[in-house]
Amino acid sequence: MTNAPLPVKFAYWVPNVSGGLVISKIEQRTHWDIDYNRQLARIAEKAGFEYALSQIRFTAGYGADNQHESVAFTHALLAATETLNVIAAVLPGPWHPALLAKQVATISHLTKGRIAVNVVSGWFRGEFHAIGEPWLDHDERYRRSEEFIRVIRGIWTEDAFSFNGDFYRFHDYSLKPKPLQPLPEIFQGGSSRAARDMAARVSDWYFTNGNTPDGVKAQIDDIRAKEAGTGHHARIGVNAFAIVRETEAEARAVLAEILAKADPEAVRGFHHEVQNAGNASPEREGNWAKSSFEDLVQYNDGFRTNLIGTPRQVAERIVALKGIGVDLVLLGFLHFQEEVEYFGKQVIPLVRELEEAAANTARAA
Numbered sequence: 001m002t003n004a005p006l007p008v009k010f011a012y013w014v015p016n017v018s019g020g021l022v023i024s025k026i027e028q029r030t031h032w033d034i035d036y037n038r039q040l041a042r043i044a045e046k047a048g049f050e051y052a053l054s055q056i057r058f059t060a061g062y063g064a065d066n067q068h069e070s071v072a073f074t075h076a077l078l079a080a081t082e083t084l085n086v087i088a089a090v091l092p093g094p095w096h097p098a099l100l101a102k103q104v105a106t107i108s109h110l111t112k113g114r115i116a117v118n119v120v121s122g123w124f125r126g127e128f129h130a131i132g133e134p135w136l137d138h139d140e141r142y143r144r145s146e147e148f149i150r151v152i153r154g155i156w157t158e159d160a161f162s163f164n165g166d167f168y169r170f171h172d173y174s175l176k177p178k179p180l181q182p183l184p185e186i187f188q189g190g191s192s193r194a195a196r197d198m199a200a201r202v203s204d205w206y207f208t209n210g211n212t213p214d215g216v217k218a219q220i221d222d223i224r225a226k227e228a229g230t231g232h233h234a235r236i237g238v239n240a241f242a243i244v245r246e247t248e249a250e251a252r253a254v255l256a257e258i259l260a261k262a263d264p265e266a267v268r269g270f271h272h273e274v275q276n277a278g279n280a281s282p283e284r285e286g287n288w289a290k291s292s293f294e295d296l297v298q299y300n301d302g303f304r305t306n307l308i309g310t311p312r313q314v315a316e317r318i319v320a321l322k323g324i325g326v327d328l329v330l331l332g333f334l335h336f337q338e339e340v341e342y343f344g345k346q347v348i349p350l351v352r353e354l355e356e357a358a359a360n361t362a363r364a365a
């Protein structure tokens, strides 16, 4: 067993994109505007969430018609909170690393170092086409992302930074001011072999779509094997769509309603587009490569992690995920404000109790 250090961390998806987190006509009491999101961020930090993750979309074909830009939105949420770390999603291609490094360095100073970044490699060819950005093959996108990460870290840590890559070149560049220490954390999203290779080499955090514990464990084992002897250790975050209700039957009924009210045309359109992601990787192992119609109703496979049930069932499954090496659980909800608060009251304290009990058992053994 690869026990991750205590305690497991919690993040929530920032709904900076319209339409909620499920592609379904079920009622979703959530909103993509800043007032709703500021309040949500304040609720989340009180509830015990350490991180919030924003999304980046320049356009979207599955009902997410409005999308606020992630770095600006991240800054607004940081300005409204005290302790929450907010992760800004960015796409190499549209972002040049010099610009991102400088934006993030400034926001780090403005917000006591609470900004992080999520480098996403892109899955939506239509989006790149719409903004006139060249669309690279799957593994080329990751080669570019890896250079992007090496470059931003280089700019943040070195003066007279020089780099001669296939995608980026720098000549004696000194960024001033540098971000505050500790440096902003660098997350990445993706599950293909190329994504795991990149995580094992350069990322602080590896984010993967929802999956079964076995599916997550196989990815972690692979990353640890690739890291062996390098000294690098990527921490692991897993997506889940949480449906926590007093009884399991209630929680299951909510899932059934989400699926019954799924928007088939939008889900199929999304399925078509994500073929450019996991299925386009040479080994066909990436995100969405094996997703069913039901899985895709939560567009990051969040039902597969099965955080659906009573507070105790969900807390036990989170601690089991920790047992296989998961450091952070990233959560989406139907009714964000109410459910983040409920999760903080009903689930997080149980997780802490179970972690404590597990630690005591380990100490006694």
Ligand SMILES: Cc1cc2nc3c(=O)[nH]c(=O)nc-3n(C[C@H](O)[C@H](O)[C@H](O)COP(=O)(O)O)c2cc1C
Binding pocket: 054, 055, 056, 057, 089, 091, 119, 120, 121, 122, 123, 188, 189, 190, 191, 192, 193, 194, 195, 207, 208, 209, 239, 277, 278, 279, 281, 285, 286, 287, 288, 300, 330
């Ligand atoms: C937690 C998480 C967050 C992501 N956020 C975004 C995002 O905001 N914008 C985006 O275009 N892609 C996002 N992605 C998609 C990834 O960048 C990547 O394109 C996708 O996972 C397919 O990668 P793969 O083929 O390597 O599995 C996210 C992925 C994960 C796992």
